[in-house]
Amino acid sequence: MSTETIGIIMNGVTGRMGTNQHLVRSILAIREQGGVTLEDGTVLMPDPILTGRNEEKLKALAEKHGVKKYTTDLDSVLADDSYQIFFDASGTPYRVGFLERAIAAGKHIYCEKPTAVLSSEAYRIAEVAEAAGVKNGTVQDKLWLPGIQAFKQLKEAGFFGEILSVRGEFGYWVFTGHDEGQPAQRPSWNYRSEDGGGIIIDMHCHWRYVIDNLFGEITDVFTHAETHLPERIGEDGQPYKCTADDAAYALFKTKTGVICQFNSSWDVRVRRDDLFTMQVDGTRGSAIVGLRKCWAQSMENTPRPIWNPDIDSPIDFNDNWEVVDPGPCDNAFKIQWEMFLKHVAREERFPWTLREGAKGVELAEKSLESHDKGAWVSVG
Ligand SMILES: NC(=O)c1ccc[n+]([C@@H]2O[C@H](COP(=O)([O-])OP(=O)(O)OC[C@H]3O[C@@H](n4cnc5c(N)ncnc54)[C@H](O)[C@@H]3O)[C@@H](O)[C@H]2O)c1
Numbered sequence: 172m173s174t175e176t177i178g179i180i181m182n183g184v185t186g187r188m189g190t191n192q193h194l195v196r197s198i199l200a201i202r203e204q205g206g207v208t209l210e211d212g213t214v215l216m217p218d219p220i221l222t223g224r225n226e227e228k229l230k231a232l233a234e235k236h237g238v239k240k241y242t243t244d245l246d247s248v249l250a251d252d253s254y255q256i257f258f259d260a261s262g263t264p265y266r267v268g269f270l271e272r273a274i275a276a277g278k279h280i281y282c283e284k285p286t287a288v289l290s291s292e293a294y295r296i297a298e299v300a301e302a303a304g305v306k307n308g309t310v311q312d313k314l315w316l317p318g319i320q321a322f323k324q325l326k327e328a329g330f331f332g333e334i335l336s337v338r339g340e341f342g343y344w345v346f347t348g349h350d351e352g353q354p355a356q357r358p359s360w361n362y363r364s365e366d367g368g369g370i371i372i373d374m375h376c377h378w379r380y381v382i383d384n385l386f387g388e389i390t391d392v393f394t395h396a397e398t399h400l401p402e403r404i405g406e407d408g409q410p411y412k413c414t415a416d417d418a419a420y421a422l423f424k425t426k427t428g429v430i431c432q433f434n435s436s437w438d439v440r441v442r443r444d445d446l447f448t449m450q451v452d453g454t455r456g457s458a459i460v461g462l463r464k465c466w467a468q469s470m471e472n473t474p475r476p477i478w479n480p481d482i483d484s485p486i487d488f489n490d491n492w493e494v495v496d497p498g499p500c501d502n503a504f505k506i507q508w509e510m511f512l513k514h515v516a517r518e519e520r521f522p523w524t525l526r527e528g529a530k531g532v533e534l535a536e537k538s539l540e541s542h543d544k545g546a547w548v549s550v551g
């Protein structure tokens with residue numbers, strides 16, 4: 172059995188997503204498990220180098236996790252043929268600039284979503300990658316969540332009959348920093364549109380590939396956006412003005428006729444099964460799809476409620492739902508990383524490209540357009 176090393180430049184991974192999901196739970200986890208085995212038996216071993224602006228932060232991250240290599244000199248590693256892949260998890264406004272440099276250096280590209288702030292830029296960088304002939308991919312992690320894996324099994328088994336509608340609820344209370352002992356738990360740039368923030372650009376990128384892949388391609392969007400909380404406290408302890416939307420109330424029509432309604436909010440308290448749930452209702456059955464679990468109710472188990480507000484409901488509506496076990500599931504980001512590594516090494520199929528990622532940015536843009544016009548907007 173031979174081993175091939177695959178060099179990966181990991182840029183901007185001192186941040187939340189880069190450190191937790193991509194470095195620790197994906198690349199280092201793949202190294203710990205002994206690499207990725209290809210169909211011909213070859214083992215692919217990722218060899219990461221961390222890049223970023225701040226040497227101290229890179230050093231601390233590398234030392235903490237036993238990563239040998241890091242540098243602030245991106246050009247030197249872009250010029251180094253031992254690195255085939257450039258990965259970016261830096262802030263959204265910087266993504267396209269980094270990708271452009273890496274594509275010019277002939278690297279294969281993998282990156283976080285959103286791939287750009289504007290859809291024109293997102294499509295342009297996809298074209299630049301395609302024209303250069305480099306392989307490319309965008310993170311679409313939600314597709315490999317255990318809850319969604321379980322849903323797909325139900326769908327493939329015909330459990331739902333015809334799927335009619337989907338109601339997605341995403342969100343939780345993100346503290347503003349004003350409350351005693353409750354510092355803000357998300358980076359402040361998320362609440363400033365000038366820094367690439369906003370719940371629409373963040374979450375509608377996800378809803379695009381989730382809906383397109385699971386229910387049918389989105390054809391039209393109607394969105395109302397709000398900035399419910401006008402001020403939050405930044406990393407420097409100072410108040411700042413929130414210029415980006417922190418809640419979005421959206422309806423999506425699809426080619427298949429499935430109607431999807433997704434609420435996304437950082438200003439809601441949770442009394443549901445998970446931070447993200449989708450209720451999928453079909454003619455023969457329904458499911459609640461969470462991040463890790465999925466609950467299903469068949470026609471046979473569907474209760475017959477009678478409207479009577481004068482008494483407590485005789486039916487416990489949480490009864491008659493069965494937990495659907497998707498079987499063992501790995502980390503969603505790691506699953507997609509393994510597929511991308513195989514794609515780079517051996518041409519294996521990888522449809523989650525920069526062009527697919529651009530569709531998510533486009534949906535976000537159309538959603539904001541819908542909000543501005545107060546009207547439905549068609550999605551190309
Ligand atoms: N797939 C998902 O579910 C998901 C979830 C959250 C965030 N994200 C995306 O991941 C990206 C990072 O988000 P985060 O929450 O980790 O943010 P973060 O603020 O924690 O991290 C951003 C990282 O980018 C680095 N950075 C910023 N400017 C840079 C520059 N000019 N050069 C080099 N590095 C720079 C920062 O130092 C930091 O390491 C964003 O694009 C965000 O939309 C994806």
